[in-house]
Amino acid sequence: MTAIGKAREKYHIMELLDQMDRTGPSHPLRQAQDRPLRQAQDKPLVRVGDIGEVETYDESPFISATSPSGRRTGRARAFLKVQEGCDYNCSYCIIPAARGLGRSRPLDDCLKEARRLAAEGFQEIVLTGVNIGTWEADDLPGTPRGSAQGQGLLFHDLLAALSRVEGLRRIRISSIEPNLITDDLIRLMARRENIAPHFHVPLQHASDRVLKAMRRRYSIADYRAVIERIAAAIPDAAIGADVMVGFPGETEDDFRQLVEALTALPLTYHHVFRYSEREGTSASRMTAAVDPAVRKERSCVLREIRRKRG
Numbered sequence: 001m002t003a004i005g006k007a008r009e010k011y012h013i014m015e016l017l018d019q020m021d022r023t024g025p026s027h028p029l030r031q032a033q034d035r036p037l038r039q040a041q042d043k044p045l046v047r048v049g050d051i052g053e054v055e056t057y058d059e060s061p062f063i064s065a066t067s068p069s070g071r072r073t074g075r076a077r078a079f080l081k082v083q084e085g086c087d088y089n090c091s092y093c094i095i096p097a098a099r100g101l102g103r104s105r106p107l108d109d110c111l112k113e114a115r116r117l118a119a120e121g122f123q124e125i126v127l128t129g130v131n132i133g134t135w136e137a138d139d140l141p142g143t144p145r146g147s148a149q150g151q152g153l154l155f156h157d158l159l160a161a162l163s164r165v166e167g168l169r170r171i172r173i174s175s176i177e178p179n180l181i182t183d184d185l186i187r188l189m190a191r192r193e194n195i196a197p198h199f200h201v202p203l204q205h206a207s208d209r210v211l212k213a214m215r216r217r218y219s220i221a222d223y224r225a226v227i228e229r230i231a232a233a234i235p236d237a238a239i240g241a242d243v244m245v246g247f248p249g250e251t252e253d254d255f256r257q258l259v260e261a262l263t264a265l266p267l268t269y270h271h272v273f274r275y276s277e278r279e280g281t282s283a284s285r286m287t288a289a290v291d292p293a294v295r296k297e298r299s300c301v302l303r304e305i306r307r308k309r310g
């Protein structure tokens with residue numbers, strides 16, 4: 001039996017398969033089930049390929065600005081995947097295990113697809129990836145980054161190259177980790193009119209104790225400094241953040257620090273997530289879980305701050 005779920009179902013896939021398994025014998029799902037396989041297994045089986053071995057990048061699915069559906073919806077935005085996987089090891093995150101270590105799409109390949117999208121008539125492309133700020137490439141084929149022959153290319157070099165693609169009117173970056181926002185990147189975004197002045201910078205927490213337990217790669221002082229540098233260089237920049245409440249061991253005082261930071265930082269918006277245990281992560285084995293009712297209460301407080309921000 002094949003089951004396809006959306007992203008929000010992925011963490012509950014075993015429960016969903018269990019529910020399917022309990023459907024009656026006349027249920028179509030049940031009838032379609034692979035009985036010999038099920039008889040051989042005590043539990044449902046999830047088969048996936050090894051994404052860590054994936055080195056090719058599918059061309060982006062999109063709605064063309066010139067296609068009938070594009071004209072109907074008026075959408076003219078395409079997604080360009082420039083990176084896959086993540087070498088970071090945040091304690092609550094299952095993505096490195098699921099998507100493998102970080103890999104960068106070659107520069108020529110990114111440029112080729114950007115030109116194709118521009119030729120299709122797209123007004124805007126959004127650069128996507130799991131951890132796009134880690135994109136890197138050798139500047140000469142076969143020369144390792146930082147070697148005597150080559151200095152290596154970093155994310156801002158990719159963005160600069162893409163911003164010069166003829167016919168591309170707008171480029172937007174998706175989420176980028178705060179420790180990867182360099183002055184070179186900020187200067188480039190301030191200078192190039194066709195790069196949207198939009199930064200989505202995950203914060204997750206404002207207590208250094210919690211950030212350390214999450215294994216994030218910055219302190220709240222580092223985060224504040226980078227946001228202030230962006231705001232100073234690009235006064236009309238939209239700056240957004242993700243924050244998480246209810247991480248194991250989060251105290252009232254940690255939460256107060258998060259409230260204060262969200263109130264004081266020059267953010268345009270923030271998204272609030274309630275921590276939930278992900279099997280296979282080191283955070284799921286931490287003690288001192290925060291009561292689910294407290295998680296809910298704290299997320300309501302942060303949503304209220306967002307509502308007041310407008």
Ligand code: SF4
Nearest residue numbers: 086088089090093095
């Ligand atoms: S939260 Fe982001 S940076 Fe951290 S491990 Fe997951 S994908 Fe990587």
